[in-house]
Amino acid sequence: MAKTHTDKAYEAELSSLREQLLEMGGLVEGAIAGSVRAIVERDATLAEQVKVKDRVVNRMEVAIDQSCRRILALRQPAASDLRFITTSLKIVTDLERMGDLAVNIAERAADLAQAPALRPLHDLVKLAELSEAQLKRALDAFVTGDPGEAEEVLRGDDHLDALYLKIFNELLGLMMEDPRSIRRATSLMFVAKHLERFGDHATNLAEMVIFMVRGTDVRHPKSRADE
Amino acid sequence: MSPETAAPPRAKMEARKLEISYGQKVAVKGIDITLPEHQVTALIGPSGCGKSTFLRALNRMNDLIPGASVRGEVLLDGQGVLAGALDVVELRRRVGMVFQKSNPFPKSIFENVAYGLKVAGQRDRAFLDERVERSLKDAALWDEVKDRLGESAFGLSGGQQQRLCIARALAIEPEVLLMDEPASALDPIATAKIEDLIHELKDRYTIAIVTHNMQQAARVSDQTAFFYMGELVEVGPTEQIFTNPREARTEDYVTGKFG
Numbered sequence: 039m040a041k042t043h044t045d046k047a048y049e050a051e052l053s054s055l056r057e058q059l060l061e062m063g064g065l066v067e068g069a070i071a072g073s074v075r076a077i078v079e080r081d082a083t084l085a086e087q088v089k090v091k092d093r094v095v096n097r098m099e100v101a102i103d104q105s106c107r108r109i110l111a112l113r114q115p116a117a118s119d120l121r122f123i124t125t126s127l128k129i130v131t132d133l134e135r136m137g138d139l140a141v142n143i144a145e146r147a148a149d150l151a152q153a154p155a156l157r158p159l160h161d162l163v164k165l166a167e168l169s170e171a172q173l174k175r176a177l178d179a180f181v182t183g184d185p186g187e188a189e190e191v192l193r194g195d196d197h198l199d200a201l202y203l204k205i206f207n208e209l210l211g212l213m214m215e216d217p218r219s220i221r222r223a224t225s226l227m228f229v230a231k232h233l234e235r236f237g238d239h240a241t242n243l244a245e246m247v248i249f250m251v252r253g254t255d256v257r258h259p260k261s262r263a264d265e
Numbered sequence: 266m267s268p269e270t271a272a273p274p275r276a277k278m279e280a281r282k283l284e285i286s287y288g289q290k291v292a293v294k295g296i297d298i299t300l301p302e303h304q305v306t307a308l309i310g311p312s313g314c315g316k317s318t319f320l321r322a323l324n325r326m327n328d329l330i331p332g333a334s335v336r337g338e339v340l341l342d343g344q345g346v347l348a349g350a351l352d353v354v355e356l357r358r359r360v361g362m363v364f365q366k367s368n369p370f371p372k373s374i375f376e377n378v379a380y381g382l383k384v385a386g387q388r389d390r391a392f393l394d395e396r397v398e399r400s401l402k403d404a405a406l407w408d409e410v411k412d413r414l415g416e417s418a419f420g421l422s423g424g425q426q427q428r429l430c431i432a433r434a435l436a437i438e439p440e441v442l443l444m445d446e447p448a449s450a451l452d453p454i455a456t457a458k459i460e461d462l463i464h465e466l467k468d469r470y471t472i473a474i475v476t477h478n479m480q481q482a483a484r485v486s487d488q489t490a491f492f493y494m495g496e497l498v499e500v501g502p503t504e505q506i507f508t509n510p511r512e513a514r515t516e517d518y519v520t521g522k523f524g
Contacts, residue, residue: 044522114480116519116520117507117509117510117515117520118520121508
């Protein structure tokens with residue numbers, strides 16, 4: 039059985055922090071799903087709901103930062119606890135940005151709903167599904183403390199980037215064929231970009247999970263000094 | 266020089282397969298550890314883990330405990346110090362000790378610091394004056410006592426008495442300082458002064474400190490050794506012990522999951 043802290047109050051504080059992070063992760067999962075559905079179903083009301091709910095995400099960022107500072111000040115966490123707190127501080131920033139990206143997509147939805155649909159959105163939906171899956175997998179890795187799952191997220195990012203590029207090029211082609219499509223195509227390009235960025239943030243989460251579990255910082259492999 | 270190419274620090278003291286028993290009870294079980302020169306090594310672990318017993322072996326203070334026996338080797342500058350290989354009085358001059366409960370002699374401040382020198386036969390007044398002043402300065406106590414060197418040591422505060430004991434240890438010019446919970450009886454400000462002093466002293470001495478205060482070990486030491494039930498579980502750079510220890514027991518201890 040996993041050992042718990044002798045000080046039960048401390049153990050409770052750490053559990054609470056973990057729960058808050060997962061709650062925030064859940065809200066962001068809902069936000070991105072909602073914003074993409076708002077695009078596909080041309081639902082301006084749903085888009086508005088996503089924007090309103092983001093305020094909760096923002097409040098959670100502030101609250102979680104506060105919890106982390108409190109634990110640092112009062113508990114002087116060491117080893118795995120220290121890694122957990124410092125990665126929580128970073129994870130919360132990535133999650134808040136992901137929430138903002140969902141809002142950005144929702145804003146595009148309101149825009150796009152006012153004009154006829156440009157083209158079937160299969161690829162965009164596929165990109166959204168991939169990005170959502172990346173976040174879900176990263177959060178699962180965080181809960182279970184499984185660096186293997188986190189590594190899967192890192193590997194999955196190439197797939198996402200490739201699909202984004204495909205969508206980008208198709209929309210570029212559309213715009214060149216028909217200038218009347220430019221406004222809508224540009225909106226869709228932004229949406230694709232936001233989804234691609236969403237996926238990048240999920241890989242940041244995965245890198246943080248690996249550090250939290252193993253104590254190895256795997257970020258920026260191409261920027262190592264000796265290369 | 267990058268960390269990868271800097272030469273590793275010299276071992277000032279070493280223990281090899283060191284085993285210490287009190288009668289039948291084995292208090293320290295076959296450990297190997299190096300004290301790097303000009304570094305502070307912290308010894309941490311729960312009560313009864315053997316860290317103080319180990320510390321005392323380094324200057325053979327266990328010899329004073331009836332029934333205590335030692336096996337294995339302790340080396341100072343590569344030379345064995347157990348079993349009469351080095352004169353024990355000379356050993357204790359080179360490897361000084363400071364205790365948890367400061368124990369100033371019932372003498373003046375001056376006489377406390379000069380005691381070791383006088384016992385060694387030093388009579389030259391000018392020499393004693395100079396050495397006492399230097400030792401008190403090294404122990405960060407001079408400014409507070411320079412105008413009352415003739416007064417009783419008992420008139421000093423707890424923190425000052427502890428620094429007096431450090432000055433007394435430094436007066437005979439040791440090479441290694443062993444400190445057994447030197448600040449556990451002191452308030453936070455006095456503790457900070459002792460920790461600051463340790464930081465100053467390590468340039469010229471090699472220091473080993475037993476402490477039950479993990480945050481203190483984290484603050485003052487370069488290398489931390491975790492003892493548990495007579496075993497040396499893990500020893501490594503302090504930063505590594507407190508951010509990513511190798512052993513599960515170390516991790517459990519520093520995060521407070523023991524017990």
